[in-house]
Amino acid sequence: MENKEKLPWELVEDILSRVPPKPLVRFRTVCKRWNTLFDDNTFINNHKMTFRFIVVTKSKVYSVSLNPEIEVSELTLDIPGLNNQKPNDLVDCNGLLLCGMKEGAVVCNPWSGQIRCIKAEVSQSSLEYRGLGYDGNRIGKKIVYETLAIDDLGTDTWKQVLKEVKDETSPQNLFYMHSTRGVSLNGNLFWVAYYQSHRSLLLVVSFDFGSGKYFNFCGLPCVENDHSDALVLRVFRGDRFSLLKQCHVTKKIQIWVAKDKIDNGHSRDVKWMSFMEVSIPDLPYLVQKQSYPQPSYFIDDKRDKRLVVCSCDVNGRAWIYVVGESKLISKTRLDFVVDPWPLHCTCFPSLVMVGGCPREDKEKKKKQNYVFNISFLIFFCLVAFFFF
Structure with a gap:
């Protein structure tokens, strides 16, 4: 019997990294090694179609990629209610999207097309969805309460969380979020926040889904900051933070990145290093409406240092700016996106499956042998409360 000639594993990885995300879902069943590879952060970060934005309007969902030119494509997602309303909130976690609608929310994987609807179990109708995280080791309890709540997609139940965020070393210092949109890393949520007593003093606050507690996670490289400046925390290389700051007066942009990987602890020892600075006369201010996200x-550092930004102009039209260290490389108006002030976020193609199923569908799903391998948690807050 002849031995089958095998390709080197490095070549297999390179070939698979060039395959679009949706076909990769079917390749999970080829072998155990391939299935493990598709969940590896290094493979995801090296995927040739990694960098992109998701832009959502009243009736459309678009994917915007840099490959190397700007490419816009419409995604076909069966999101209930999207044909007559724009989502109130849009956040991402590990390639999944959370769309906060007028009533409830939708979690979806835009690359595989999987969708899961979430029905709010609180009496109030106005909800603001703050972020998406996960914890595979705990089961939530169904509790309806006043201010903050978590929905566990694995069990379709609710859990109450604490209302206050306090610094462990200074228990009387309360924090407020600089931006309502949380950043998900290692299953936890993170926000840029400021002290109640001093709005210009900034830090990173985290919420641990496993313990249901908040933590003063770390300081920021720009300790003091004007509240009108753009200040955006994102994930860099899949395992650490990046921070963008744009001065609202000079329009100068500064980017910092965390030197080391972020672990699951609550350490304050995060070392930041300057990544790039951009001071270009014709670069617009990236925050045109304070009420708008x-x-x-994202940072493209595979070839050279490039900053790619999605933002809206004064008329609410979406633009993509590609910026080098010393020049504005390109600016592209997304003419396909006709509605003003669309919601947008960065999203990385992922093979993560949408976890859990509604209570009434559990037996049906079991019979159909659907496998859900991660229990995702939705964290939301009433609009009436800015943070608490």
């Missing part, structure tokens, strides 16, 4: 961005 701050700009979305």
Whole structure:
């Protein structure tokens, strides 16, 4: 019997990294090694189609990629209610999207097309969805309460969380979020926040889904900051933070990145290093409406240092800016996106499956042998409360 000639594993990885995300879902069943590879952060970060934005309007969902030119494509997602309303909130976690609608929310994987609807179990109708995280080791309890709540997609139940965020070393210092949109890393949520007593003093606050507690996670490289400046926390290389700051007066942009990987602890020892600075006369201010979410961005450092930003102009039209260290490389108006002030976020193609199923569908799903391998948690807050 002849031995089958095998390709080197490095070549297999390179070939698979060039395959679009949706076909990769079917390749999970080829072998155990391939299935493990598709969940590896290094593979995801090296995927040739990694960098992109998701832009959502009243009736459309668009994917915007840099490959190397700006490419816009419409995604076909069966999101209930999207044909007559724009989502109130849009956040991402590990390639999944959370769309906060007028009643409830939708979690979806835009690359596989999987969708899960979430029905709010609180009496109030106005909800603001703050972020998406996960914890596979705990089961939530169904509790309806006044201010903050978590929905566990694995069990379709609710859990109450604490109302206050306090610094462990200074228990009387309360924090407020600089931006309502949380950043998900290692299953936890993170926000840029400021002290109640001093709005210009900034830090990073985290929420641990496993313990249900908040923590003063770390300081920021720009300790003091004007509240009108753009300040956006994102994930860099899949395992650490990046921070964008744009001065609202000079329009100068500064980017910092965390030197080391972020672990699951609550350490304050995060070392930041300057990544790039951009001071270009014709670069616009990226925050045109204080009530509108701050700009979305990612850093493309595979070839050279490039900052790619999605933001809206004064008329609410979406633009993509590609910026080098010393010049504005390109600016592209997204003419396909006709509705003003669309929601947008960065999203990385992922094979993560949408976890859990509604209570009434559990037996049906079991019979159909659907496998859900991660229990995702939705964290939301009433609009009436800015943070608490």
